Amino acid sequence: MVGNRRAPAPPIAGKNCDDPILDYKDTDNLRRFLTTHGQILSRKRTGYCTQCQKALKLAVKRARHVGLLPFVG
């Protein structure tokens, strides 16, 4: 049905990602960027630029390594 689609959800990080400090120890913040199953959200959903999305990926993977976040939820 054309013209009856839901508006996309606004990006979590806001319009400008503004070079966030993403730390693997700050799991409460990182969880905002994960699905309920623990997968990292796409750039479309996070609203991050390339560098910030890469920083997010690194922080989540480090948190997973030390058991702070799950690999699968």
Added chain:
Amino acid sequence: MTTRLYETMVLLDNQVVREDWSKAKGVVTDLLAKHGAKLHTARRWDEKRLAYPIRGKRRATFLITYFEIGNEHIHALRRDFELNERVLRYLMLRVEKLPEGEAEKAQLEQAADFAVPAPPADDAPDVEKPAPRREGAEELEVPVPDLNNLAVEEV
């Protein structure tokens, strides 16, 4: 030889922490001393339930430490961490500088009245944080009836 600053998060077996915190901390600090690292800080970060079991343990005590070490010792240090049975897992990262407030937090552990709470049982759930109180929320007084002297309504 290049000396660099490293941040290392070490997951310690709660069984060792239950026996004695200084002994558990010594597991890491002794290893660092063995490899000639210059220790800046070493402190207990938290005790948490793990997202998945690591070496059969569901909970662990996290120790965070900052130290300087020559890059030729890193390989041997990593190997020692991996071989140590009391270290469940570790994460070693190079950092530019000591984070602000880290030295002060580590200093608190030197205080005489510092005591590490005993880790809970291995399968205990995480302690839930109390919900933040809303601004301006008033204490609700719930009337508690006196159960011994309940008035019986006569019909």
